[in-house]
Amino acid sequence: MSCPRCRSSEEHLRTEYQGREGDEIIWTVYYCKRCSFTWRDSEPAESIEHGKREASFRADPDHPEKYKQNIPPAAE
Amino acid sequence: MDAQTVDLSIEARDVAGRIHDLRDYLDLLAGHGQCITWPEAVMPEPDIRKIVVAASRDAMMGPAILFDKIRGYPGKRLVVGVHGSFSNIALLLGHQKGAGIKELFYEIIGRWRSDYPLIERVKPEDAAVNENRVESGINLYNLLPLYRINDMDGGFYIAKANIVSRDPRDPDDFDKQNVGIYRIQVQGPDRFTLLSVPSHDMARQIRMAEEDDVPLKIAVMIGNHPAMAMFAATPVNYDESEFAYASQMMGSPIQLTTSGNGMDVLAGSEMVIEAQLMNNQRCLEGPFGEFPGSYSGIRHVPLFEVTAVSHRTDPIFESIYIGKGWTEHDTLIGLNTCAPIYSQLKENFPEVVAVNALYQHGLTGIISVKNRFAGFAKSVAMRALGTPHGLMYLKNLIMVDDDVDPFDLNQVMWALSTRTRASDIIVIPNMPMVLIDPAAEIPGKGHRLIIDATSFMPPDPIGGDAKIVSPPSGDEIDDLAKYVQRLQREAENK
Structure with missing residues (x-):
């Protein structure tokens, strides 16, 4: 498994929560610690398969400088 | 109370x-x-x-x-x-x-x-x-x-x-x-x-x-x-x-x-x-x-x-669902966006009748105003751009007369069709703009548009002779409209 948005490998992913009904697991929510993407494994492929996501909706955590600051930290 | x-x-x-x-x-x-x-x-x-x-x-x-x-x-x-x-x-x-x-x-x-x-x-x-x-x-x-x-x-x-x-x-x-x-x-x-x-x-x-x-x-x-x-x-x-x-x-x-x-x-x-x-x-x-x-x-x-x-x-x-309008975002904040613009304008211009800033948090606004003389509505529009919300949000402004309900887009289109000259359009370049407006020149900066769709007033020499048709209106017509609807329903159920 890798991040659907930035393709980071499994060690960068975190399991957030499993939706259950009784003993049955209905879905699992994951979080990518590198690009902050959150997804549920039951979502349509267009949202959670890297190959099916539009290129403009991918993320590049190797180059964080690409992304603007909403409010620059005062410490910087 | x-x-x-x-x-x-x-x-x-x-x-x-x-x-x-x-x-x-x-x-x-x-x-x-x-x-x-x-x-x-x-x-x-x-x-x-x-x-x-x-x-x-x-x-x-x-x-x-x-x-x-x-x-x-x-x-x-x-x-x-x-x-x-x-x-x-x-x-x-x-x-x-x-x-x-x-x-x-x-x-x-x-x-x-x-x-x-x-x-x-x-x-x-x-x-x-x-x-x-x-x-x-x-x-x-x-x-x-x-x-x-x-x-x-x-x-x-x-x-x-x-x-x-x-x-x-x-x-x-x-x-x-x-x-x-x-x-x-x-x-x-x-x-x-x-x-x-x-x-x-x-x-x-x-x-x-x-x-x-x-x-x-x-x-x-x-x-x-x-x-x-x-x-x-x-x-x-x-x-x-x-x-x-x-x-x-x-x-x-x-x-x-x-x-x-x-x-x-x-x-x-x-x-x-x-x-x-x-x-x-x-x-x-x-x-x-x-x-x-x-x-x-x-x-x-x-x-x-x-x-x-x-x-x-x-x-x-x-x-809430938010996306391409209408969505709940528009109905939740629409009237509450109109109200402060109206009350702030009213302080300087009691001629202002109503403000419709329902569209995308006021990116387009329609203001009805009792026109006093030629060009008056344009000055009111400039004041609207200077209100706290207008400063960032009011990008397109359409000015209409007090006989036009700014919430009725058919009436607004009538005013645009019959009372607007191309020279009544003002573009103010390089103004502040909402960061997420996709029509910005660069995020945070873009142009404003004022369309004066109010009627012609002195000293304007043209268009002043248009005599407006006054169709019958009021309670009697409202009651008749309801009666027509009832007859329609009855005809449908027969």
């Missing part, structure tokens, strides 16, 4: 007396067929999105949808579209379903005051929101039925919460306590980012806290008194209290209690998440489908840590 409060109709007073929280409002809506409990089980994605989009197509009559059978979230409840139609707003104001938007506009104007807040204090131990409290092992995914609102959002958003914060340099000033709606992206079981536009109150408080290196505590109220949500999204001045406006608009007291971290919060909210800014820490946030109908990009956004959660038993997660 106290002379210091707003004079309400009998129906409005009845509603004001009945509604103390979200649950009371949902009962009122359900009684009028304006809140539907979805009968079938749904998957969080894409079912919820599809259903709420379908329900919100009708901006006049669309109902709220309550979900209580969400797969993987047994027992959890979600409601979307609570303010999703003008009929829902009408019922809150004591008007009939289907009431005209102009009628609701004048109702809101009549209630627009904050000088005598009606606040009732409730002890924390007596507040419904404190029925349950979580202080350890917090997991927002376990507390709320979170889901992806639009399919390319970067995560799961809490998009209709009302967030309370205090001025970190003046924490005891009630009026400087801010209540706003800011989008929250859940970034972990007990972490979230909160996005505020740099000019907004919350952003000022974040900057102050980080510059002074002091804690900024906030309370995130979810599932609130319906008047609160309307005012949390209203651009009131920094030192004015949204609680005060909300209570005076309802004409009945707002019940406040104190959250575990010292904020004033609604005693009847479904949930209050207490959190603290993680000074100078940022996290990637977005994209998120925003109110212009396009996605905002990915940014580094301030990060907060959840410190405790209070909630009612079986809380209802109140959410």
Whole structure:
């Protein structure tokens, strides 16, 4: 498994929560610690398969400088 | 009724007396067929999105949808579209379903005051929101039925919460306590980012806290008194209290209690998440489908840590659909966007009759004004651009006469068709603009447009001889229109 948005490998992913009904697991929510993407494994492929996501909706955590600051930290 | 409060109709007073929280409002809506409990089980994605989009197509009559059978979230409840139609707003104001938007506009104007807040204090131990409290092992995914609102959002958003914060340099000033709606992206079981536009109150408080290196505590109220949500999204001045406006608009007291971290919060909210800014820490946030109908990009956004959660038993997660309009965003804040522009304009120009700034938070506004002389409406338009909301938002302005209802687009198109010359159009280049407006030249800067569609006045020599047809109007014609509709229905049923 890798991040659907930035393709980071499994060690960068975190399991957030499993939706259950009784003993049955209905879905699992994951979080990518590198690009902050959150997804549920039951979502349509267009949202959670890297190959099916539009290129403009991918993320590049190797180059964080690409992304603007909403409010620059005062410490910087 | 106290002379210091707003004079309400009998129906409005009845509603004001009945509604103390979200649950009371949902009962009122359900009684009028304006809140539907979805009968079938749904998957969080894409079912919820599809259903709420379908329900919100009708901006006049669309109902709220309550979900209580969400797969993987047994027992959890979600409601979307609570303010999703003008009929829902009408019922809150004591008007009939289907009431005209102009009628609701004048109702809101009549209630627009904050000088005598009606606040009732409730002890924390007596507040419904404190029925349950979580202080350890917090997991927002376990507390709320979170889901992806639009399919390319970067995560799961809490998009209709009302967030309370205090001025970190003046924490005891009630009026400087801010209540706003800011989008929250859940970034972990007990972490979230909160996005505020740099000019907004919350952003000022974040900057102050980080510059002074002091804690900024906030309370995130979810599932609130319906008047609160309307005012949390209203651009009131920094030192004015949204609680005060909300209570005076309802004409009945707002019940406040104190959250575990010292904020004033609604005693009847479904949930209050207490959190603290993680000074100078940022996290990637977005994209998120925003109110212009396009996605905002990915940014580094301030990060907060959840410190405790209070909630009612079986809380209802109140959410919103936002995207290409109309959506609940437009009906929730539409009238409350019009009202302050109107009252600020009225101070200088009593000739202003009504302001329609319903579209995408006022990116397009239509102002009707009693024209005094040629060019007068253009001056009024310039003043509108200088109002606090106009400064960033009013991008396209259409000026119409007082005989045109700015909320009736057929009438506005008539004015455009018959009273506009190409030379009555003004473009003001390189003006400030909303960051997420996709029509900006560069984010934050673009052009403004004023279309003067008012009639020709002296000293203008042309067009003044147009004699307007006055079709019969008034109660008699309204009654006849209803009679025609009844005959139509009868003919259909034969």
